[in-house]
Amino acid sequence: MFCPLASWLDFFNSFGFSPSQIKNVVSQQPRILIDSDVARAGAAILRLKQLGFDNDEVRHRVVAYCPQVLAMQEQDIDMLIRLWSKFGVGVDERAGM
Numbered sequence: 001m002f003c004p005l006a007s008w009l010d011f012f013n014s015f016g017f018s019p020s021q022i023k024n025v026v027s028q029q030p031r032i033l034i035d036s037d038v039a040r041a042g043a044a045i046l047r048l049k050q051l052g053f054d055n056d057e058v059r060h061r062v063v064a065y066c067p068q069v070l071a072m073q074e075q076d077i078d079m080l081i082r083l084w085s086k087f088g089v090g091v092d093e094r095a096g097m
Contacts, residue, residue: 003033011038015045016055021064029067036071044070047077 012022026033032041048058048069062069069077 004038005033007038008033011041015059017059017063021059025063025067025070029070032067032070041070043074044072044077047074048081051078051081 009022012025017025045058045063048062049055053062066080069080072080
């Protein structure tokens, strides 16, 4: 198994994750570093932004609660946010969802 740690660290830093947030993500879901890649994770964050989340909300509300989102496809992210919104799990209705 190959895990480009330097690329992941650059990714997290570029999106403004603090060292403690990075530690939290890696501690909760270490397989993300192997099962996903920075391109998919970046696409996931961009999708969240398209849905109306700002950088702080992406880091503190979404990724902190569900680090797996960094490995999800766009349609899965949409379904997750709709589900969370329906059950009031820390997100409100966004971008017409």
